[in-house]
Amino acid sequence: MADKKILTNPELKRYHRQMLLDGWGREGQERLKKSTVFIAGAGGLGSPAAIYLAAAGVGRIRICDYDTLEISNLNRQILHTHTRIGKYKALSAKMTLRRINPHVEVDAFDKKIDEESIAELAGDSSVIVDCMDNFPTRYVLNKFCVEKKIALVHASIWGFEGRVTTIRIPYTACLHCIFPESPPVGVFPVVGATPGIIGCIQATEVLKCLLGMEGNLYNQLLVFDGKSMDFKKLRVKNDPECTVCSDYRK
Numbered sequence: 001m002a003d004k005k006i007l008t009n010p011e012l013k014r015y016h017r018q019m020l021l022d023g024w025g026r027e028g029q030e031r032l033k034k035s036t037v038f039i040a041g042a043g044g045l046g047s048p049a050a051i052y053l054a055a056a057g058v059g060r061i062r063i064c065d066y067d068t069l070e071i072s073n074l075n076r077q078i079l080h081t082h083t084r085i086g087k088y089k090a091l092s093a094k095m096t097l098r099r100i101n102p103h104v105e106v107d108a109f110d111k112k113i114d115e116e117s118i119a120e121l122a123g124d125s126s127v128i129v130d131c132m133d134n135f136p137t138r139y140v141l142n143k144f145c146v147e148k149k150i151a152l153v154h155a156s157i158w159g160f161e162g163r164v165t166t167i168r169i170p171y172t173a174c175l176h177c178i179f180p181e182s183p184p185v186g187v188f189p190v191v192g193a194t195p196g197i198i199g200c201i202q203a204t205e206v207l208k209c210l211l212g213m214e215g216n217l218y219n220q221l222l223v224f225d226g227k228s229m230d231f232k233k234l235r236v237k238n239d240p241e242c243t244v245c246s247d248y249r250k
């Protein structure tokens, strides 16, 4: 059996155009192949994030979603198809990702993410992608990433608007520093292309983290407004009194 860490000829062809980049090359591609990423949520954000990370050749993708597919998900959750309504989204995601790139290993979990389950679900992932739709679960991801000092690529959307930041302790503020209180949980409007754009930005952030490239959204909240087509970057700062991250900065 071929060494799983070495790129095969079909993989070298598949990834040729990205390997032309400075700071990527064959070495970077092998690094991606050895990487594991945990994607929390196989919905509007998780769909493009997972598709582009699989297409880029991240070696192992762990994707978790507790829900089954509903018809109202299909205006934005492009991992799934009309024929899979009623199926677990995690399994549907695995099916799609393996079809896009059979060189990528995909672990699918239809579990609830909470303080008890997160360590097992995330496994040995070096980056976690927050593609959730509620802050209580995001805070679970944040606490875990703060404690383990794992990069967390956070995003949220509402209507035409999306926000992204990359958290990495001790260099950045944590999610709790930026958003100390959870906005109300409930059904909110979403234009499908918005998570499409924002999920692609998350995938770009993950790839830079894995490759050790510069230019991440550290201590910056990127705010995209699809109505005016404005991209703004807001500076964010860690809260020295933060109950989640202050002990992990010493």
Ligand SMILES: [Zn+2]
Residues within 6 Å of the ligand: 173, 174, 175, 176, 177, 178, 238, 239, 242, 243, 244, 245, 246
């Ligand atoms: Zn904090």
